[in-house]
Amino acid sequence: MAIFEGERSDYGFGTLERKDLFDDPFQQFKFWLDAAIAHNIPEPSAMCLSTVSEQLQPSSRFVLVRGIDHGFIFYTNYLSRKANELESNPHACLNFWWATLERQIRIEGRVEKLSATESDAYFNSRPFESQIASASSPQSQRINSRDVLEEKVQELRRGGEENLVRPKHWGGYRLVPSYFEFWQGRSARLHDRFEYTLLEDGNHDKSTSTKANQPTAWEINRLAP
Numbered sequence: 001m002a003i004f005e006g007e008r009s010d011y012g013f014g015t016l017e018r019k020d021l022f023d024d025p026f027q028q029f030k031f032w033l034d035a036a037i038a039h040n041i042p043e044p045s046a047m048c049l050s051t052v053s054e055q056l057q058p059s060s061r062f063v064l065v066r067g068i069d070h071g072f073i074f075y076t077n078y079l080s081r082k083a084n085e086l087e088s089n090p091h092a093c094l095n096f097w098w099a100t101l102e103r104q105i106r107i108e109g110r111v112e113k114l115s116a117t118e119s120d121a122y123f124n125s126r127p128f129e130s131q132i133a134s135a136s137s138p139q140s141q142r143i144n145s146r147d148v149l150e151e152k153v154q155e156l157r158r159g160g161e162e163n164l165v166r167p168k169h170w171g172g173y174r175l176v177p178s179y180f181e182f183w184q185g186r187s188a189r190l191h192d193r194f195e196y197t198l199l200e201d202g203n204h205d206k207s208t209s210t211k212a213n214q215p216t217a218w219e220i221n222r223l224a225p
């Protein structure tokens with residue numbers, strides 16, 4: 001078995017202290033995302049989405065975050081493996097790793113479907129080629145060869161339309177977080193970690209809420225690395 005002892009790196013990019021943190025984890029996320037973009041991290045919006053099946057088997061894959069409001073929005077096929085798993089268990093988590101900045105962000109919460117109107121708006125904004133790709137792939141299904149996909153793409157192109165109508169099996173989800181963790185790599189493995197835990201209803205001041213029924217009070221704690 002290969003052991004990558006030679007690959008070990010000692011992290012020294014930055015530090016994270018309680019005084020550096022925004023009280024609102026969404027603001028903290030935005031601050032770090034902006035830094036990731038400024039440092040030209042490849043695919044900064046790629047996040048690893050983990051779901052758990054009805055049989056309690058976890059599975060992970062990357063998706064792109066396409067919007068952030070009171071949750072993290074991504075788009076996919078509603079008949080895919082991840083969609084099936086979210087149907088039976090809406091609890092999921094996200095993970096971002098921005099190597100150059102030595103930063104990891106974990107986010108846990110419940111996933112809900114976007115409204116048809118929201119999904120339509122995003123689908124209509126996509127380039128035609130992306131619309132065709134989402135409409136033609138029976139995502140997560142076993143297929144005999146690429147020809148199945150190529151034929152479906154040709155069939156849709158022959159339709160001669162400039163824009164497709166969003167197929168009902170494709171649309172968005174929003175993961176609404178109840179937990180965040182911000183991790184900053186440090187020297188000698190003594191990394192900095194801070195978690196934000198959403199306080200239960202009643203433990204927070206609703207006047208600070210940005211959206212009706214969206215509590216926004218978070219408790220912040222340092223975690224051992």
Ligand SMILES: Cc1cc2nc3c(=O)[nH]c(=O)nc-3n(C[C@H](O)[C@H](O)[C@H](O)COP(=O)(O)O)c2cc1C
Nearest residue numbers: 043046061062063064075076077080081082083140
């Ligand atoms: C960087 C990256 C971004 C991706 N973005 C998406 C995405 O936004 N939506 C999506 O459905 N699949 C995306 N994929 C493909 C998924 O990782 C995955 O293969 C696909 O969604 C099927 O997953 P499932 O069978 O677990 O449902 C992306 C893959 C990578 C590597």
